[in-house]
Amino acid sequence: MATRIDPDVKFIREMQAAGGESLKKCYQCATCSVICPLSPEESPFPRKEMVWAQWGMKDKLVNDIDIWLCHNCGECSDYCPRGAKPADLLAALRNTAYTSLARPAVLGKWMSSARYLPILFIIPAILFLIVWAATTGLTIPEGEIIFAKVFPTLAAIDPIFILVTIFVIFTFIYSVGRMLSSFREAGFVPGENSPSLLSSLGGVIKDQVLTHVKFKDCETNQDRYPGHLFVFYGFIALAVVTGIIAAAYWGDKLFDVGFTTPLALWNPVKILANLGGIALIVGLVYMTRSRLNQDPKMTVNSYFDWYLLGVIWVVVVTGFLAQIFRLADAASLAYTIYYLHLVTVFMLFAYLPWSKLAHLVYRTVALAYARQIGRAGFRE
Ligand code: SF4
Numbered sequence: 001m002a003t004r005i006d007p008d009v010k011f012i013r014e015m016q017a018a019g020g021e022s023l024k025k026c027y028q029c030a031t032c033s034v035i036c037p038l039s040p041e042e043s044p045f046p047r048k049e050m051v052w053a054q055w056g057m058k059d060k061l062v063n064d065i066d067i068w069l070c071h072n073c074g075e076c077s078d079y080c081p082r083g084a085k086p087a088d089l090l091a092a093l094r095n096t097a098y099t100s101l102a103r104p105a106v107l108g109k110w111m112s113s114a115r116y117l118p119i120l121f122i123i124p125a126i127l128f129l130i131v132w133a134a135t136t137g138l139t140i141p142e143g144e145i146i147f148a149k150v151f152p153t154l155a156a157i158d159p160i161f162i163l164v165t166i167f168v169i170f171t172f173i174y175s176v177g178r179m180l181s182s183f184r185e186a187g188f189v190p191g192e193n194s195p196s197l198l199s200s201l202g203g204v205i206k207d208q209v210l211t212h213v214k215f216k217d218c219e220t221n222q223d224r225y226p227g228h229l230f231v232f233y234g235f236i237a238l239a240v241v242t243g244i245i246a247a248a249y250w251g252d253k254l255f256d257v258g259f260t261t262p263l264a265l266w267n268p269v270k271i272l273a274n275l276g277g278i279a280l281i282v283g284l285v286y287m288t289r290s291r292l293n294q295d296p297k298m299t300v301n302s303y304f305d306w307y308l309l310g311v312i313w314v315v316v317v318t319g320f321l322a323q324i325f326r327l328a329d330a331a332s333l334a335y336t337i338y339y340l341h342l343v344t345v346f347m348l349f350a351y352l353p354w355s356k357l358a359h360l361v362y363r364t365v366a367l368a369y370a371r372q373i374g375r376a377g378f379r380e
């Protein structure tokens, strides 16, 4: 029976522009699918995605669960006899998902190009300048350097970041819901005896996310495994520190437990914070080196990577510098650097659902869904 295909030419051009420039070179030999260490035997990737993209089959691609099963090691691109880059195509498709799944869509547009970077910066820059103006009239306070004198926890920092957290959580609930609906539309439906999504999620977090074991399956680009692992555990350490400090702060407010900041350098919580920061730097060095070794011709893919790497670098460096200048009693530098730190922390978390860091949520849920539906190779 003949199947009529209406290629979406605009979409093909978008994919080419977004990093899948090598689409035309593919002659569908399937070497990439054979070589991919993560591709299941049944309906393997990424050859079928190359074919769909060549034919402009947008619906198939945007609903494709397999773009999230790929861990972007680049092995398929290295072995392609035609010099095509299937890994770039899958990365381009994920980038399209980051900008299109979440709402408001305008944030996706702003996150997709360096042209809009000033807007993304100006929003938190003005917000924290207003806080600074309201507390000390944009002046540097006298006496011991305590960041809360300029950026008070109770009146400004907590309300801002609690609102950011609520905004990000609701954005992810909405966008993950859309992603799961798109999988179901594509025919990926759990069977009657399938495990629940929640139990599959627990299995994926235990077996894959905490160990990053799938990265070890890739022989190409080995730096990505330690890089991802250090960054992941660096963030976990800092999240634990933030949780402890928030609990102690509110405990003090409610029960007067005698908690004060800044913490001494030898305080276990401070030690954990500094270890987390060091882990982030080590991971960032690995990831930056790995990114520098990639094809510089990829334009949009590069921007997604560099935006995230750049923001995390600035968050970590300003975090350490603010601490160093505080200990050195250099008030102007300490407060200014801390201001920049808050601005970039805001950029990292408030825009998270539209950035590459969103893969932490989307890929984890997609892997859990793949396990739930028994996608070959991802079965429990
Ligand atoms: S991308 Fe390369 S390896 Fe994969 S099917 Fe096309 S030509 Fe073959």
Ligand code: SF4
Pocket (backbone or CB within 6 Å): 035, 036, 037, 038, 039, 045, 046, 069, 070, 071, 072, 073, 074, 075, 076, 077, 086, 087, 090, 218
């Ligand atoms: S980049 Fe790696 S994981 Fe992704 S399709 Fe290619 S070989 Fe497979």
